[in-house]
Every structure is written in structure tokens, then in C-alpha cells.
Amino acid sequence: MSTQIRPTGVTILAILAIASGIYSIVELTFGLTSVIDRIEFTTITESIIAIFVIFTFVQVVIGFVMASALLKGKSWAWNATIIYAAFSLILGLYSIDHVNIIIHAVLVYYLFRPNVRVYFGKSKYMLWS
16 A cells, blocks of 8 residues: 555546446446336346346446545555456447446546556556556
């Protein structure tokens, strides 16, 4: 853990990561309730819905863990959050989810700022340290 004072932007980005998780849960809830009345349930559709719900839940949990680690200044949080944000960006581009695209693009940009890298114990010139 870093002994430096946490940059305000790290706090803001952690809050945005939490907001993104809450947004995903709300989106999933409203999406499922609007679809449930209109689909015919079969084993295949139930399996697809279950996989989608599990995937979204795992993504939200990962986001919450990363937000917590960012707030605590854990050194591994920088690497894990970059990987998570890149993955979420790709998924957001695929699904055209503008809110998550913006949140994760800002997250990646900010984590590469020199003062933030120093806070997480990252060398200015090394991608992983």
C-alpha cells in the first residue's frame, strides 16, 4: 500500500466504478423484467438468461473489488483495474453501452497519469512493476 495521500481522482474513479456496477444491476433488472413476459421459456432460453445473469453479477463483483482496492491504494489494483477496464471497454464497444464506455475510458486514461502511477507504486516508464 502506498504511503502517499490518495489522489482525489482515484476516489472519484472508484466511485464511478461503484456507480457502473450499480448501473449494471439496474440495467439487468429492468432488462430482464421487460423480456420475461415476452419470451417462451425453454431449457435453452433459461440457460442463456442464467449465464447472462451470472456473467453480469461476476462483472459487478469484480468492479466493486477493484473500487475497494483503488480506495485502499493496493499496488495490484492498478494492474487488475487496467485489465478489467480494458475488458469492459471491449464489451461496451460490442454492446454499444455508452455509459460504461465513457466510465472505463476515463478510468484507463486517469490510471496512466504520472501522479496516479506513483501513488500505486508504478514506475513512470514501466507498464507493469
